[in-house]
Amino acid sequence: MPIRRILSIWFPHLAAERVLRNHHGALLHPFAIVAQQGNALSLACLSPEAAAEGLQVGQSLSDARAFCPELLTAPENPLQEAAFLASLRRWAGKYTPWVASEAPASLLLDITGCAHLFDGESGMAESITQDLTDLRLTGRFGIADTPGAAWALARYAGHSAGAHRSGDAIDQEARATRSRAFKRRNWEKGGAAPSRIAANPDAPSIASPGETRAAISRLPVAALRLSQQDCVNLNRLGVRIVADLIGLPRAALVRRFGRDVVMRLDQALGVDPEPVSPAKRTHHFATRLSLPDPIGLEDDISAGVDRLLPPLCEKLRKAGRGARQLRLWCFRTDHTVQIIEIGLARPNHDPDRIRPLLLLRLPDIEAGFGIDTLRLEAFLTEPLSNIQHKGHADAVAAARERRDNTDAMSDLLGRLGARVGLDSLTRLHPADSHIPEKTATRMAAAYCAPAKHWPETYLHRPVTLFPPEIVTPVTDQATPSSTATTPPASGPMPPPPCFRWRRREFYTRNASGPERISPEWWLDDPNWRSGTRDYWQVETRTGERLWLFETKTRTRSGDWFCQGDFG
Structure with missing residues (x-):
């Protein structure tokens, strides 16, 4: 059985290079993708030129412009970045069918048994490097026996672990750590890196089969995919590289840092298996319309929708699927995009039922300086197959029911969902x-x-149900003879002839019941600790129809409450 081999490709400048691929004249200027965090703008991704200027990811935009006045920026677009990474995942399928994407900008390939098709792993690395050069993308990749080790080599090969303190501060560390620490070498004290770590971080880093431990032992502990807080705490203890972490007792690590540190270390070394799950095949339904001149009027966008919707629905019909959620992309001339989304209560591929929902959202589009491209995408679909009926009468009855009830209700839910959201309709x-x-x-x-x-029993429930409210029987005044009720010799007590509820007095005209309901003995519900209840439907002289109940306990009875209104 061949040894498992994993290839990790990391795109450190993916979001910025995606935009720069369409702007050849701006390649020589520093460029950054800007994201909004709260009320501030920060740098989310940098081009190689911006990184060479000393800018950092996470730096505020104002500080970056003060440091680099010629910096060019563009807003972050997570949807397009995810779509671009998905296209790169399909491109990587030329090397292996087992490709998984890792957010935000990484691919994981299981190349076991595939390297010989490209003259070995070195030949595959050269082919990938050439492809990325043709695509005008920057990629760093590593090859190892485990996904964790390949991930670490792609990002940290050639990087030395910086000391948490200046110099070799072993005398400042805890006694337990100092007693287990071995003699440190030159590169661990801030000296030059060992020769077997590549000096060029962009060069492919390949760990030979069976040498995963030696390949990652001199990498920083951050290469194990640990959180920033765990890395800081380990550095404070003098644990700066993976080799320092390997020599520590596992039980002490778990007690101090939790299970995550040990799990990530075991995954990188291959002790804890970590599968590579490729993305499943997805259905793709979209139509695109490129316009000769920019448009901005709502009628023009509506005409574009009329051109895009019928072929999209035809694709859905041939595939036997119906759209549940659609997205209309409006690409503007200033290289930004406006997106509207709609949802359908039932999967459908009928243009006449989808078009009104799209038209409801067209006023939300801001055309700006004009829209030059429209794209309609059904990004969430469900199977929609024809129903085989037993006979003609069955088919006619089903069609009539679907026309009279189902379709009308689905259209209503779709129109309401376009305004308030489908999740708000219950x-x-x-x-x-x-x-x-x-x-x-x-x-x-x-x-x-x-x-x-x-x-x-649900048919006899009130229209409005609320928490029980106290009802006080009134016995200190004369009760009309028409509403007087004589207590039975045995059995449940009827509702009081006169009672006070919500600061009003009511006289009982008619009462039907009781309906005895007991609490669920297998559950401890605090609202039902009073025991069994006798529910009555009470009609008052003023026309109110209330739902009253009397509590039944061994120690006390006769407490009345109101819990509903029949309207």
């Missing part, structure tokens, strides 16, 4: 519980079908 479904508060479950209306069968 519907009730019956739940398996006899407790009034738990009788129904609230679910997203766009992702569930309406319930066809409700329990018989």
Whole structure:
């Protein structure tokens, strides 16, 4: 069985180079991608020229412009950056079918058994380097036996571990750490790096099979994909390279830093397996329209949608799928993009049902100096197949039901969802519980079908249900003879003839019941610790229809509460 070999490709300037590929004249100027963090703008990605000027990722834009006045910037676009990384993942499929993407700018390739097709791993590295040069991209990659080691070599090969303190401060460290520390060598004290670590970080770093430990032992502890806080704490203890960490007791590491440090070390060394999960094949449905002149009027955008939507729906129909969420990209002449999204309550590939939803969102588009390209994409789809019916009568009945109920309700949910969002639309479904508060479950209306069968008891529930409120029987005044109720000799007590609720007095005209409900004995619900309840539907003389109940306990009965209103 061949030894597993992993190739990690890291694109340190991916977001900036994606923009610069279409601007050949700006390649000689420092360029950066700017992201907004709170109320401030900071540098999210730098071009090689900007990095050579000494700028740092995370630096504020004002400080960067003061340091480098000729800096050019562009806003961050996560969607386009993710799409560009996905296209690079498809490009990497020429070397191996087992390709996974790692956010934000990295690819992981399992090249086991594939290197001989490119004259070995060195030949594959040369081919990748040439491809990246043709694509005008900067890539650093490492090859090792494990994903963790390949990741570390791609990012930290050729980098020495900087000391947390100046000089060799072994005398300042804890006694336990100092007793286990071996004699430090020249490069660990700030001297030159060993010769077997490449001096050029952009050169391919290849660890021979079976030599993963030796390849990563002199790399900084940050190469193990640890958090920044863990790296700082390890450096304070004098643990600056992976070799220092390997020699420490595992139990002490887990007690002090948690399981993550030991897990990352084991993954890099191959002790803890780490699979490479390639991205599954995705369906791609999109249409594009390039305009000869920029447009900005809503009617012009609507005409463009009419050109894009029918071929998109035809693609969906041939693939047997329906769109659930669509995205309209409006590329402006200033190289920015405006995006609107819509959702459908049911998967659909009918242009007449999708078009009104898109038109509802067109006023949200800001054309700016004009839009020169439109792109319509169905980025979330579901299977949509024809239903085989038993006979003609069955097919006619199903078509009538779908036309009269399903389609109309789906269109309504789609229009409401375009304004307030599909996640804000909910519907009730019956739940398996006899407790009034738990009788129904609230679910997203766009992702569930309406319930066809409700329990018989739910039909007798009030329209409005609220937490129980105290009802006080009134006995100190004369009660009209028409509402007087004689207590039964045995059985449940009927509602009081006169009671006070919400600072008002009510007279009972009719009462039906009771419906006895017991708490769920297998659950400790604080609201039901009063025990069994007798529920009554009470109609008052002034027309209110209330849902009253009386608590039934061994020690005390006769406490009345109101929990609902029948409207």
